[in-house]
Amino acid sequence: MRMMETVKEHMPEIPIALAADRPIGIEDVFIAQPDSDVGGRRAKLKAYELTPAEWQAVLYLDVDTEIISGDAHFFFELIEDGWEFVIAKDPHLMDTMHSFRRPNNLAELLETEQEIFTLHTLQINGGVWSFGRNDRVAAFFKRWQKEYERHLQRDQGALVRALYADPLKVFYLGNEWNYFEKYSKGITPAAIKHFPGRARRWKGLIPGRIDSQLAWSRVKQFEQSSRLRRRSKNRG
Numbered sequence: 001m002r003m004m005e006t007v008k009e010h011m012p013e014i015p016i017a018l019a020a021d022r023p024i025g026i027e028d029v030f031i032a033q034p035d036s037d038v039g040g041r042r043a044k045l046k047a048y049e050l051t052p053a054e055w056q057a058v059l060y061l062d063v064d065t066e067i068i069s070g071d072a073h074f075f076f077e078l079i080e081d082g083w084e085f086v087i088a089k090d091p092h093l094m095d096t097m098h099s100f101r102r103p104n105n106l107a108e109l110l111e112t113e114q115e116i117f118t119l120h121t122l123q124i125n126g127g128v129w130s131f132g133r134n135d136r137v138a139a140f141f142k143r144w145q146k147e148y149e150r151h152l153q154r155d156q157g158a159l160v161r162a163l164y165a166d167p168l169k170v171f172y173l174g175n176e177w178n179y180f181e182k183y184s185k186g187i188t189p190a191a192i193k194h195f196p197g198r199a200r201r202w203k204g205l206i207p208g209r210i211d212s213q214l215a216w217s218r219v220k221q222f223e224q225s226s227r228l229r230r231r232s233k234n235r236g
Helices: 002-010 070-080 106-116 135-151 156-165 213-235
Strands: 017-020 029-032 057-061 065-067 085-089 124-132 170-173 192-194
Touching (some): 002 065, 135 156
Antiparallel strands (some): 057 124
């Protein structure tokens, strides 16, 4: 709700499509999608096929983002200028795919290194991006979905592998366009702030696929503990 409210505030002429298992109400277009993985990434990577075909330029936003300026129109303007995909670098202090390493994704990290030949390539953040429509972009999104399903964890590795397999005309932005306060010291945000973890419904690292029974059990535990905390706070 908060993310969509900020879009309405700063880009009121831009219609909002929400992909979810149920509507919220503020969206202009509701796209029903099953809640099939705890990160909601299957629906996310269907952005090309799910959004209305007449939308020739689309800006995707994670739900833990906020628009802070109408300058976010820049994501649309770059597509209108002929770029096929617009995305910002990942905010980690190390800019390369070495920062993709986690205790629970070492197999995917190794496979990614083998397929793109080096981890000395820019890591980009999958939470904010825009795209145009043509056959090349459609093929890229199919590839991104396919690569994601291999490990079903984070989407950055799948994103980089897909871009190597099906290259696009990409415009890379700095972190001022996808601003993480914790990791972007000294940078002035231009248009979008990103609050990692604010919308997450589990804690810690989930080993293996995030559509597994274990993953959903982590969600259930998190939701139960959140309800208990709210009840305790209300009583206090």
